Amino acid sequence: MRYIPVEPPPFFRRGPSPLARLVFFGLISIVLLFVDTRYRYLEGLRMVAATILYPFQRAAQLPGEALASVGDYFTSLRALSEDNAKLTRQAAEHAAAAQAFASTQQENVRLRALLDARTRYASAAKAVEVLYTGRDPFAQKLFVDKGADADIQPGEAVIDADGVVGQVTRVYPNMAEVTLVTDKDHAVPVKVERSGVRSVLYGAGAGRAPELRFMAPSADIQVGDVLVTSGLDGTYPPGLAVARVATLERETGQIFARIACAPIAGVDRSEHLLVLGQGAAAFPRPEEPALSDTTKKAGKGKRRGSP
Amino acid sequence: MIALSNIAHLSTAGPEEILRPVRPWFIAVTLGVALAANLLPLSGVALALRPDFIALVLLYWCIQEPRYVGVGVAWGVGLLMDVGDATLFGQHALAYALLAYAAEYFRRRVLRFSLWQQAAQVAVLLGLCAGLVLLVRYVGGAPLPRWTYAVPPLAGALLWPVLTVALQWAQRPQRSSAEL
Numbered sequence: 001m002r003y004i005p006v007e008p009p010p011f012f013r014r015g016p017s018p019l020a021r022l023v024f025f026g027l028i029s030i031v032l033l034f035v036d037t038r039y040r041y042l043e044g045l046r047m048v049a050a051t052i053l054y055p056f057q058r059a060a061q062l063p064g065e066a067l068a069s070v071g072d073y074f075t076s077l078r079a080l081s082e083d084n085a086k087l088t089r090q091a092a093e094h095a096a097a098a099q100a101f102a103s104t105q106q107e108n109v110r111l112r113a114l115l116d117a118r119t120r121y122a123s124a125a126k127a128v129e130v131l132y133t134g135r136d137p138f139a140q141k142l143f144v145d146k147g148a149d150a151d152i153q154p155g156e157a158v159i160d161a162d163g164v165v166g167q168v169t170r171v172y173p174n175m176a177e178v179t180l181v182t183d184k185d186h187a188v189p190v191k192v193e194r195s196g197v198r199s200v201l202y203g204a205g206a207g208r209a210p211e212l213r214f215m216a217p218s219a220d221i222q223v224g225d226v227l228v229t230s231g232l233d234g235t236y237p238p239g240l241a242v243a244r245v246a247t248l249e250r251e252t253g254q255i256f257a258r259i260a261c262a263p264i265a266g267v268d269r270s271e272h273l274l275v276l277g278q279g280a281a282a283f284p285r286p287e288e289p290a291l292s293d294t295t296k297k298a299g300k301g302k303r304r305g306s307p
Numbered sequence: 308m309i310a311l312s313n314i315a316h317l318s319t320a321g322p323e324e325i326l327r328p329v330r331p332w333f334i335a336v337t338l339g340v341a342l343a344a345n346l347l348p349l350s351g352v353a354l355a356l357r358p359d360f361i362a363l364v365l366l367y368w369c370i371q372e373p374r375y376v377g378v379g380v381a382w383g384v385g386l387l388m389d390v391g392d393a394t395l396f397g398q399h400a401l402a403y404a405l406l407a408y409a410a411e412y413f414r415r416r417v418l419r420f421s422l423w424q425q426a427a428q429v430a431v432l433l434g435l436c437a438g439l440v441l442l443v444r445y446v447g448g449a450p451l452p453r454w455t456y457a458v459p460p461l462a463g464a465l466l467w468p469v470l471t472v473a474l475q476w477a478q479r480p481q482r483s484s485a486e487l
Binding site: 018019021022025026028029030031032033035036037042045046049050052053056057059060061063064130131132133134135136137138139141143170177184204205206207208 | 339342343344345346347348349354357377378379382385386387389390391392393394395396397398400401404405407408411412443444447449450452453455456
Protein backbone atom coordinates (compact mmCIF):
# COMPACT_ATOMS: atom_id res chain seq x y z
CA MET A 1 0.00 0.00 0.00
CA ARG A 2 1.34 3.36 -0.96
CA TYR A 3 1.88 5.86 1.77
CA ILE A 4 -0.08 9.04 1.21
CA PRO A 5 1.48 12.00 3.00
CA VAL A 6 -0.94 13.75 5.32
CA GLU A 7 0.77 17.13 4.98
CA PRO A 8 -0.16 18.97 1.79
CA PRO A 9 2.67 20.22 -0.40
CA PRO A 10 3.85 23.73 0.47
CA PHE A 11 1.86 25.47 -2.28
CA PHE A 12 -1.41 24.12 -0.83
CA ARG A 13 -0.59 25.17 2.70
CA ARG A 14 -3.40 26.85 4.59
CA GLY A 15 -1.99 27.80 7.93
CA PRO A 16 -1.61 25.48 10.91
CA SER A 17 -2.88 21.91 10.65
CA PRO A 18 -6.39 21.09 11.93
CA LEU A 19 -4.90 19.17 14.84
CA ALA A 20 -2.83 22.21 15.90
CA ARG A 21 -5.96 24.37 15.67
CA LEU A 22 -8.00 21.86 17.64
CA VAL A 23 -5.40 21.81 20.41
CA PHE A 24 -5.23 25.62 20.43
CA PHE A 25 -8.98 26.22 20.53
CA GLY A 26 -9.54 23.25 22.81
CA LEU A 27 -7.15 24.70 25.37
CA ILE A 28 -8.86 28.10 25.19
CA SER A 29 -12.24 26.37 25.69
CA ILE A 30 -11.01 24.46 28.72
CA VAL A 31 -9.59 27.64 30.25
CA LEU A 32 -12.92 29.41 29.56
CA LEU A 33 -14.86 26.51 31.10
CA PHE A 34 -12.70 26.62 34.20
CA VAL A 35 -12.88 30.40 34.56
CA ASP A 36 -16.64 30.41 33.98
CA THR A 37 -17.24 27.69 36.57
CA ARG A 38 -15.00 29.13 39.28
CA TYR A 39 -15.24 32.88 38.77
CA ARG A 40 -17.65 35.28 37.17
CA TYR A 41 -15.19 37.32 35.13
CA LEU A 42 -16.71 36.58 31.75
CA GLU A 43 -20.02 38.43 32.08
CA GLY A 44 -18.69 41.26 29.89
CA LEU A 45 -17.81 38.85 27.08
CA ARG A 46 -21.24 37.27 27.48
CA MET A 47 -22.90 40.67 27.04
CA VAL A 48 -20.99 41.27 23.80
CA ALA A 49 -21.93 37.86 22.43
CA ALA A 50 -25.54 38.37 23.55
CA THR A 51 -25.71 41.60 21.58
CA ILE A 52 -24.44 39.82 18.46
CA LEU A 53 -26.95 37.06 19.05
CA TYR A 54 -29.97 39.29 19.59
CA PRO A 55 -31.04 39.62 15.90
CA PHE A 56 -30.98 35.83 15.54
CA GLN A 57 -33.11 35.45 18.63
CA ARG A 58 -35.63 37.95 17.30
CA ALA A 59 -35.64 36.13 13.94
CA ALA A 60 -36.35 32.88 15.75
CA GLN A 61 -39.34 34.49 17.46
CA LEU A 62 -40.94 35.63 14.20
CA PRO A 63 -42.50 32.34 12.98
CA GLY A 64 -44.07 31.68 16.35
CA GLU A 65 -45.41 35.21 16.62
CA ALA A 66 -46.81 35.06 13.09
CA LEU A 67 -48.56 31.76 13.85
CA ALA A 68 -49.94 33.18 17.08
CA SER A 69 -51.29 36.27 15.36
CA VAL A 70 -52.93 34.15 12.63
CA GLY A 71 -54.41 31.98 15.38
CA ASP A 72 -55.68 35.09 17.18
CA TYR A 73 -57.30 36.34 14.01
CA PHE A 74 -59.30 33.17 13.58
CA THR A 75 -60.35 32.83 17.19
CA SER A 76 -64.06 32.37 17.10
CA LEU A 77 -66.43 34.96 18.50
CA ARG A 78 -67.86 32.37 20.81
CA ALA A 79 -64.51 31.50 22.35
CA LEU A 80 -63.86 35.19 22.87
CA SER A 81 -67.18 35.81 24.58
CA GLU A 82 -66.72 32.73 26.78
CA ASP A 83 -63.29 33.99 27.70
CA ASN A 84 -64.68 37.40 28.43
CA ALA A 85 -67.41 36.02 30.68
CA LYS A 86 -64.88 33.92 32.57
CA LEU A 87 -62.52 36.83 33.08
CA THR A 88 -65.33 39.13 34.22
CA ARG A 89 -66.43 36.53 36.75
CA GLN A 90 -62.85 36.14 37.97
CA ALA A 91 -62.41 39.90 38.21
CA ALA A 92 -65.56 40.13 40.33
CA GLU A 93 -64.33 37.35 42.58
CA HIS A 94 -60.96 38.98 42.92
CA ALA A 95 -62.44 42.42 43.55
CA ALA A 96 -63.92 41.32 46.85
CA ALA A 97 -60.61 39.83 47.93
CA ALA A 98 -58.71 42.91 46.76
CA GLN A 99 -60.94 45.23 48.79
CA ALA A 100 -60.50 43.10 51.85
CA PHE A 101 -56.76 43.08 51.12
CA ALA A 102 -56.54 46.87 51.02
CA SER A 103 -58.11 47.25 54.46
CA THR A 104 -56.06 44.36 55.86
CA GLN A 105 -52.90 45.92 54.50
CA GLN A 106 -53.67 49.24 56.14
CA GLU A 107 -54.34 47.46 59.36
CA ASN A 108 -51.08 45.58 58.95
CA VAL A 109 -49.15 48.82 58.40
CA ARG A 110 -50.65 50.32 61.56
CA LEU A 111 -49.92 47.20 63.60
CA ARG A 112 -46.38 47.04 62.30
CA ALA A 113 -45.90 50.70 63.16
CA LEU A 114 -47.14 49.92 66.66
CA LEU A 115 -44.69 47.04 66.92
CA ASP A 116 -41.92 49.13 65.36
CA ALA A 117 -41.28 46.39 62.82
CA ARG A 118 -39.69 46.85 59.42
CA THR A 119 -42.13 47.91 56.79
CA ARG A 120 -42.49 45.66 53.81
CA TYR A 121 -42.48 47.70 50.68
CA ALA A 122 -44.74 46.70 47.89
CA SER A 123 -42.46 46.97 44.88
CA ALA A 124 -43.22 47.36 41.24
CA ALA A 125 -43.81 44.16 39.28
CA LYS A 126 -42.93 43.85 35.62
CA ALA A 127 -44.94 41.66 33.28
CA VAL A 128 -42.73 39.64 30.94
CA GLU A 129 -43.21 36.97 28.32
CA VAL A 130 -41.18 33.82 27.87
CA LEU A 131 -38.99 34.03 24.77
CA TYR A 132 -37.73 30.46 24.78
CA THR A 133 -36.65 27.75 27.16
CA GLY A 134 -32.99 26.90 27.44
CA ARG A 135 -31.79 24.03 25.26
CA ASP A 136 -29.38 22.93 27.93
CA PRO A 137 -30.69 19.59 29.25
CA PHE A 138 -28.53 19.94 32.36
CA ALA A 139 -30.09 23.15 33.62
CA GLN A 140 -33.64 24.39 34.02
CA LYS A 141 -33.66 27.89 32.62
CA LEU A 142 -35.75 30.10 30.42
CA PHE A 143 -35.43 33.48 28.81
CA VAL A 144 -37.87 36.37 29.07
CA ASP A 145 -38.30 39.31 26.74
CA LYS A 146 -37.24 42.12 29.04
CA GLY A 147 -33.90 42.83 30.60
CA ALA A 148 -31.83 45.81 31.59
CA ASP A 149 -34.10 47.98 29.42
CA ALA A 150 -37.00 47.33 31.81
CA ASP A 151 -34.77 47.74 34.88
CA ILE A 152 -34.79 44.06 35.79
CA GLN A 153 -32.10 43.19 38.29
CA PRO A 154 -30.37 39.85 38.90
CA GLY A 155 -31.86 38.10 41.89
CA GLU A 156 -35.44 39.25 41.43
CA ALA A 157 -38.19 36.71 41.98
CA VAL A 158 -40.29 35.53 39.03
CA ILE A 159 -43.85 34.30 39.53
CA ASP A 160 -46.85 33.37 37.44
CA ALA A 161 -50.54 33.46 38.31
CA ASP A 162 -50.22 30.43 40.63
CA GLY A 163 -46.89 30.78 42.37
CA VAL A 164 -43.13 31.05 42.22
CA VAL A 165 -41.46 30.11 38.93
CA GLY A 166 -37.86 31.03 39.66
CA GLN A 167 -35.33 33.78 39.97
CA VAL A 168 -33.59 36.12 37.53
CA THR A 169 -29.95 35.03 37.33
CA ARG A 170 -28.53 37.02 34.43
CA VAL A 171 -29.69 40.22 32.81
CA TYR A 172 -28.87 41.05 29.20
CA PRO A 173 -29.67 44.36 27.50
CA ASN A 174 -32.98 43.14 26.05
CA MET A 175 -33.72 39.92 27.88
CA ALA A 176 -33.13 38.11 31.10
CA GLU A 177 -32.31 34.55 32.10
CA VAL A 178 -34.53 32.96 34.72
CA THR A 179 -33.39 29.92 36.70
CA LEU A 180 -36.41 27.79 37.56
CA VAL A 181 -37.16 26.36 40.99
CA THR A 182 -36.64 22.90 39.48
CA ASP A 183 -33.00 23.66 38.58
CA LYS A 184 -30.47 21.54 40.40
CA ASP A 185 -28.58 24.53 41.77
CA HIS A 186 -31.64 26.40 42.96
CA ALA A 187 -32.98 26.57 46.49
CA VAL A 188 -35.99 28.43 47.92
CA PRO A 189 -36.49 29.01 51.64
CA VAL A 190 -40.04 27.89 52.33
CA LYS A 191 -42.37 27.17 55.17
CA VAL A 192 -45.33 24.85 55.40
CA GLU A 193 -48.41 27.00 55.18
CA ARG A 194 -50.42 24.81 57.56
CA SER A 195 -47.95 24.29 60.36
CA GLY A 196 -45.34 27.00 59.79
CA VAL A 197 -42.43 24.53 59.71
CA ARG A 198 -39.47 26.15 57.93
CA SER A 199 -37.30 24.38 55.39
CA VAL A 200 -35.50 24.86 52.10
CA LEU A 201 -36.82 23.49 48.83
CA TYR A 202 -34.05 22.18 46.58
CA GLY A 203 -34.49 21.72 42.86
CA ALA A 204 -33.37 18.36 41.50
CA GLY A 205 -32.96 18.91 37.75
CA ALA A 206 -35.07 18.10 34.71
CA GLY A 207 -37.80 15.53 35.23
CA ARG A 208 -37.11 15.10 38.93
CA ALA A 209 -39.28 16.44 41.71
CA PRO A 210 -37.87 19.18 43.95
CA GLU A 211 -37.41 17.99 47.51
CA LEU A 212 -37.13 19.15 51.10
CA ARG A 213 -33.89 17.84 52.53
CA PHE A 214 -32.76 17.32 56.08
CA MET A 215 -36.23 17.23 57.58
CA ALA A 216 -36.63 15.07 60.65
CA PRO A 217 -39.12 12.20 60.20
CA SER A 218 -41.16 13.73 63.00
CA ALA A 219 -41.56 17.10 61.26
CA ASP A 220 -45.14 18.28 60.95
CA ILE A 221 -45.61 17.75 57.24
CA GLN A 222 -48.35 15.91 55.38
CA VAL A 223 -48.92 14.98 51.78
CA GLY A 224 -50.78 17.84 50.09
CA ASP A 225 -49.32 20.55 52.30
CA VAL A 226 -48.68 23.81 50.49
CA LEU A 227 -45.19 25.30 50.80
CA VAL A 228 -44.99 29.07 50.66
CA THR A 229 -41.90 31.28 50.59
CA SER A 230 -40.76 32.20 54.07
CA GLY A 231 -39.11 35.44 52.95
CA LEU A 232 -36.09 34.73 55.11
CA ASP A 233 -33.65 35.03 52.21
CA GLY A 234 -34.68 38.56 51.28
CA THR A 235 -34.99 37.45 47.66
CA TYR A 236 -38.48 36.04 47.57
CA PRO A 237 -41.21 38.07 49.24
CA PRO A 238 -42.93 35.99 51.93
CA GLY A 239 -46.17 34.14 51.32
CA LEU A 240 -45.86 33.12 47.66
CA ALA A 241 -46.96 29.56 46.90
CA VAL A 242 -44.07 27.43 45.69
CA ALA A 243 -44.91 23.73 45.77
CA ARG A 244 -47.17 21.08 47.16
CA VAL A 245 -45.89 18.02 49.00
CA ALA A 246 -46.39 15.11 46.63
CA THR A 247 -44.90 12.08 48.35
CA LEU A 248 -43.63 11.53 51.83
CA GLU A 249 -41.55 8.58 53.04
CA ARG A 250 -40.71 8.18 56.67
CA GLU A 251 -38.51 5.13 56.94
CA THR A 252 -37.41 3.94 60.31
CA GLY A 253 -33.79 3.37 59.33
CA GLN A 254 -33.32 6.86 57.94
CA ILE A 255 -32.31 10.02 59.74
CA PHE A 256 -34.28 12.27 57.41
CA ALA A 257 -37.66 11.99 55.79
CA ARG A 258 -37.77 11.81 52.00
CA ILE A 259 -40.12 14.55 50.86
CA ALA A 260 -40.77 15.11 47.16
CA CYS A 261 -42.75 18.13 46.04
CA ALA A 262 -44.53 19.29 42.90
CA PRO A 263 -44.27 22.95 41.87
CA ILE A 264 -47.60 24.77 42.00
CA ALA A 265 -46.75 27.35 39.35
CA GLY A 266 -46.66 26.30 35.70
CA VAL A 267 -42.87 26.19 35.81
CA ASP A 268 -42.62 24.47 32.44
CA ARG A 269 -45.83 25.82 30.89
CA SER A 270 -46.51 29.44 31.79
CA GLU A 271 -45.83 31.98 29.08
CA HIS A 272 -46.72 35.16 30.93
CA LEU A 273 -44.68 35.83 34.02
CA LEU A 274 -44.26 38.60 36.52
CA VAL A 275 -40.87 39.79 37.76
CA LEU A 276 -41.17 41.14 41.29
CA GLY A 277 -38.87 44.07 41.90
CA GLN A 278 -36.80 43.85 45.01
CA GLY A 279 -38.26 46.14 47.60
CA ALA A 280 -36.44 46.90 50.79
CA ALA A 281 -37.57 43.57 52.18
CA ALA A 282 -34.02 42.27 52.34
CA PHE A 283 -32.53 42.24 55.78
CA PRO A 284 -28.88 43.26 55.99
CA ARG A 285 -26.51 40.34 55.96
CA PRO A 286 -24.60 39.65 59.12
CA GLU A 287 -21.01 40.87 59.08
CA GLU A 288 -18.60 38.45 57.53
CA PRO A 289 -16.07 37.21 60.06
CA ALA A 290 -12.91 37.76 57.98
CA LEU A 291 -12.19 40.79 55.82
CA SER A 292 -10.54 38.83 53.05
CA ASP A 293 -13.70 36.77 52.60
CA THR A 294 -15.87 39.81 52.00
CA THR A 295 -13.67 41.14 49.24
CA LYS A 296 -13.68 37.74 47.60
CA LYS A 297 -17.45 37.45 47.69
CA ALA A 298 -18.01 40.91 46.25
CA GLY A 299 -17.60 39.51 42.73
CA LYS A 300 -19.66 36.43 43.35
CA GLY A 301 -22.47 38.27 45.09
CA LYS A 302 -23.47 39.77 41.75
CA ARG A 303 -25.19 36.57 40.78
CA ARG A 304 -27.07 36.08 43.99
CA GLY A 305 -28.41 39.55 43.65
CA SER A 306 -29.04 40.21 47.30
CA PRO A 307 -27.04 43.14 48.60
CA MET B 308 -34.49 17.35 -14.65
CA ILE B 309 -31.64 15.56 -13.00
CA ALA B 310 -31.70 17.91 -10.03
CA LEU B 311 -35.37 17.22 -9.27
CA SER B 312 -34.92 13.47 -9.43
CA ASN B 313 -31.98 13.85 -7.10
CA ILE B 314 -34.23 15.54 -4.57
CA ALA B 315 -36.71 12.70 -4.93
CA HIS B 316 -34.09 10.01 -4.35
CA LEU B 317 -32.04 12.07 -1.91
CA SER B 318 -28.72 11.54 -3.63
CA THR B 319 -25.67 13.73 -3.87
CA ALA B 320 -24.33 15.26 -7.02
CA GLY B 321 -22.94 12.48 -9.19
CA PRO B 322 -19.47 12.48 -10.68
CA GLU B 323 -20.89 13.85 -13.95
CA GLU B 324 -22.04 17.01 -12.19
CA ILE B 325 -19.36 19.52 -11.30
CA LEU B 326 -20.58 21.70 -8.47
CA ARG B 327 -20.16 25.42 -8.85
CA PRO B 328 -17.94 27.07 -6.26
CA VAL B 329 -19.74 28.07 -3.09
CA ARG B 330 -19.97 31.72 -2.15
CA PRO B 331 -18.76 32.58 1.34
CA TRP B 332 -21.87 34.66 2.06
CA PHE B 333 -24.02 31.59 1.39
CA ILE B 334 -22.11 29.71 4.11
CA ALA B 335 -22.60 32.65 6.48
CA VAL B 336 -26.33 32.79 5.73
CA THR B 337 -26.83 29.07 6.31
CA LEU B 338 -24.97 29.29 9.60
CA GLY B 339 -27.14 32.25 10.59
CA VAL B 340 -30.32 30.36 9.75
CA ALA B 341 -29.06 27.37 11.75
CA LEU B 342 -28.35 29.66 14.70
CA ALA B 343 -31.89 31.06 14.55
CA ALA B 344 -33.30 27.51 14.22
CA ASN B 345 -31.40 26.49 17.34
CA LEU B 346 -32.95 29.38 19.24
CA LEU B 347 -36.54 28.59 18.20
CA PRO B 348 -38.90 28.87 21.15
CA LEU B 349 -39.90 25.22 21.43
CA SER B 350 -40.97 23.18 24.39
CA GLY B 351 -42.04 19.65 25.25
CA VAL B 352 -41.65 16.95 22.61
CA ALA B 353 -40.44 19.35 19.93
CA LEU B 354 -37.64 20.47 22.23
CA ALA B 355 -36.64 16.89 22.99
CA LEU B 356 -36.59 16.04 19.27
CA ARG B 357 -34.88 19.19 18.05
CA PRO B 358 -31.53 18.34 16.50
CA ASP B 359 -28.56 20.64 16.86
CA PHE B 360 -28.88 22.47 13.54
CA ILE B 361 -25.61 24.31 13.99
CA ALA B 362 -23.67 21.10 14.50
CA LEU B 363 -25.28 19.68 11.33
CA VAL B 364 -24.57 22.71 9.14
CA LEU B 365 -21.05 23.05 10.51
CA LEU B 366 -20.45 19.39 9.79
CA TYR B 367 -21.73 19.78 6.25
CA TRP B 368 -19.50 22.76 5.47
CA CYS B 369 -16.49 21.21 7.20
CA ILE B 370 -16.87 18.17 4.97
CA GLN B 371 -17.71 20.02 1.75
CA GLU B 372 -15.72 23.24 2.05
CA PRO B 373 -12.91 22.80 4.55
CA ARG B 374 -11.16 25.85 3.12
CA TYR B 375 -13.85 28.18 4.44
CA VAL B 376 -15.16 26.45 7.56
CA GLY B 377 -12.82 24.72 9.96
CA VAL B 378 -12.02 24.40 13.61
CA GLY B 379 -11.77 28.17 14.17
CA VAL B 380 -15.17 29.06 12.72
CA ALA B 381 -16.79 26.17 14.56
CA TRP B 382 -15.28 27.37 17.81
CA GLY B 383 -16.55 30.94 17.30
CA VAL B 384 -20.08 29.78 16.50
CA GLY B 385 -19.92 27.51 19.55
CA LEU B 386 -19.22 30.52 21.78
CA LEU B 387 -22.33 32.26 20.41
CA MET B 388 -24.36 29.12 21.10
CA ASP B 389 -23.03 29.02 24.67
CA VAL B 390 -24.45 32.48 25.24
CA GLY B 391 -27.74 31.61 23.52
CA ASP B 392 -28.24 28.59 25.76
CA ALA B 393 -26.74 30.22 28.84
CA THR B 394 -24.49 27.21 29.26
CA LEU B 395 -20.92 27.29 30.51
CA PHE B 396 -18.63 29.36 28.33
CA GLY B 397 -16.62 27.09 26.07
CA GLN B 398 -18.82 24.03 26.30
CA HIS B 399 -20.35 24.17 22.81
CA ALA B 400 -17.17 25.81 21.51
CA LEU B 401 -15.12 22.80 22.57
CA ALA B 402 -17.66 20.33 21.21
CA TYR B 403 -17.97 22.07 17.83
CA ALA B 404 -14.20 22.45 17.50
CA LEU B 405 -13.83 18.71 18.03
CA LEU B 406 -16.65 18.07 15.55
CA ALA B 407 -14.91 20.23 12.95
CA TYR B 408 -11.66 18.37 13.51
CA ALA B 409 -13.37 15.00 13.20
CA ALA B 410 -15.03 16.16 9.98
CA GLU B 411 -11.68 17.28 8.60
CA TYR B 412 -10.24 13.89 9.49
CA PHE B 413 -13.06 11.81 8.02
CA ARG B 414 -14.19 13.94 5.11
CA ARG B 415 -12.48 12.08 2.28
CA ARG B 416 -13.94 8.81 3.45
CA VAL B 417 -17.44 10.03 4.29
CA LEU B 418 -18.00 11.51 0.84
CA ARG B 419 -17.56 8.12 -0.86
CA PHE B 420 -20.71 6.69 0.70
CA SER B 421 -24.34 7.14 -0.23
CA LEU B 422 -26.33 9.68 1.74
CA TRP B 423 -27.97 7.23 4.13
CA GLN B 424 -24.64 5.56 4.84
CA GLN B 425 -23.21 9.02 5.44
CA ALA B 426 -26.05 9.66 7.87
CA ALA B 427 -24.98 6.68 9.97
CA GLN B 428 -21.48 8.12 10.26
CA VAL B 429 -22.87 11.57 10.99
CA ALA B 430 -24.87 10.04 13.85
CA VAL B 431 -21.62 8.81 15.36
CA LEU B 432 -19.98 12.23 15.00
CA LEU B 433 -22.99 14.07 16.50
CA GLY B 434 -23.12 11.50 19.29
CA LEU B 435 -19.44 12.15 19.98
CA CYS B 436 -20.19 15.87 20.14
CA ALA B 437 -23.09 15.32 22.58
CA GLY B 438 -20.98 12.91 24.60
CA LEU B 439 -18.26 15.51 25.02
CA VAL B 440 -20.81 18.04 26.30
CA LEU B 441 -22.13 15.40 28.70
CA LEU B 442 -18.61 14.72 29.96
CA VAL B 443 -17.88 18.41 30.49
CA ARG B 444 -21.11 18.93 32.41
CA TYR B 445 -20.78 15.74 34.42
CA VAL B 446 -17.29 16.76 35.54
CA GLY B 447 -18.80 20.14 36.44
CA GLY B 448 -21.29 18.44 38.78
CA ALA B 449 -24.47 18.37 36.71
CA PRO B 450 -26.87 15.43 37.11
CA LEU B 451 -27.04 12.83 34.35
CA PRO B 452 -29.76 13.70 31.83
CA ARG B 453 -32.55 11.35 30.87
CA TRP B 454 -32.34 8.96 27.93
CA THR B 455 -33.96 11.59 25.70
CA TYR B 456 -30.51 13.19 25.61
CA ALA B 457 -29.61 10.66 22.91
CA VAL B 458 -32.51 11.62 20.64
CA PRO B 459 -31.27 14.92 19.09
CA PRO B 460 -28.08 13.40 17.56
CA LEU B 461 -30.18 10.66 15.94
CA ALA B 462 -32.74 13.19 14.70
CA GLY B 463 -29.87 15.21 13.29
CA ALA B 464 -28.49 12.19 11.45
CA LEU B 465 -31.93 11.53 9.92
CA LEU B 466 -31.96 15.12 8.68
CA TRP B 467 -28.53 14.78 7.08
CA PRO B 468 -29.60 13.57 3.61
CA VAL B 469 -32.26 16.28 3.32
CA LEU B 470 -29.81 18.92 4.48
CA THR B 471 -27.13 17.81 2.04
CA VAL B 472 -29.45 17.93 -0.95
CA ALA B 473 -30.90 21.27 0.14
CA LEU B 474 -27.53 22.91 0.66
CA GLN B 475 -26.14 21.51 -2.60
CA TRP B 476 -29.10 22.85 -4.55
CA ALA B 477 -27.49 26.27 -4.96
CA GLN B 478 -24.30 24.73 -6.30
CA ARG B 479 -25.77 22.31 -8.81
CA PRO B 480 -24.98 23.14 -12.45
CA GLN B 481 -27.99 24.78 -14.09
CA ARG B 482 -28.36 23.11 -17.48
CA SER B 483 -27.06 19.65 -16.82
CA SER B 484 -30.18 17.94 -18.21
CA ALA B 485 -29.80 19.51 -21.70
CA GLU B 486 -26.24 18.36 -22.04
CA LEU B 487 -26.72 14.85 -20.75
